[in-house]
Amino acid sequence: MLENFSNPTDRFGFGESLPQQIAKQILKKIIEGELKAGDRILEDEISKELNTSRAPVREALYLLQVDGIVERIPRRGTVVKSFTHLDIVEYNDAMIGLIQAAVEFSKQKWQEEQIKNLHDYLVKATYECEQKNVINYQLIAEQLFRYLFIVAENKALLRFYEEAGHILRVFAQSQWNEKTMESFHKELSYFCEAIINSQFNEAKTAIFNTLKLGVK
Structure with missing residues (x-):
């Protein structure tokens, strides 16, 4: 309803x-x-x-x-609307570029508070993964990515992220399983650790690997 x-x-x-x-x-x-x-x-x-x-x-x-x-x-x-696998791959590639741009824009803005918040999102995602709650995990992961754009303070990137996110969210809800979630979370953890350690180039590589797993 x-x-x-x-x-x-x-x-x-x-x-x-x-x-x-x-x-x-x-x-x-x-x-x-x-x-x-x-x-x-x-x-x-x-x-x-x-x-x-x-x-x-x-x-x-x-x-x-x-x-x-x-x-x-x-x-x-x-x-x-129905989406082909190619449609999803194209949206996913766009999402990778958006998040990598957010990483670049946020480089100088990761202070103690922002790092703590990112870590908290990762802890929540880890808990949902361990509990095998695929839907809850997806929601937390989405919040985590959205937080990157908030730290980056770029409204245009956030708008584009939300538009592409609608499509990928629908796809993930229907296609993901526990194995997909576990593989995704392993790469997501690498991504967050790279951000926390100010290894931003590594973070960009990690997000590429993370999101590619989400559409296999």
Whole structure:
């Protein structure tokens, strides 16, 4: 079920419009498998489920279309987009470049507090890996990567990261297993240790190896 927006005070999150919140709710359904590749997304059904008008739903679907999550097909309407393996590889390669750029921009900004926060994310990821919680692990890893862009203080890179991240998140939710997670975490640990030790070139190599494992 989608979150109900019948209460006007719940319509807006901090810094987010109603269409942006609706887009996130639809994306959540896709990630959790309620909506699969090729499924139609009906504006009427979404608006009734959210107790809102069709206009913000239509805009939310446009936002998802811009991000490449859904597509409009003649005589079918809006459907969840299907991705080929090549599509995923291309998005993954873009993500590698974005994170490597974030590493470069963040070089001079890793102080004691930032290093501690990165270490804390790694500890949380390690715990979820040990508990074999694949979904929770993916969420923590995503938060860890997003933190790099916060440290880098580059809003443009963060925006591009979030757009590519939508696609890769959907892929990972459906394709990863415990073995994938364990291999990924080993490389992720190398990446974090390199950052913590100010070995930024090594970190760039490690993130290449880390993300390549995620789409095998």
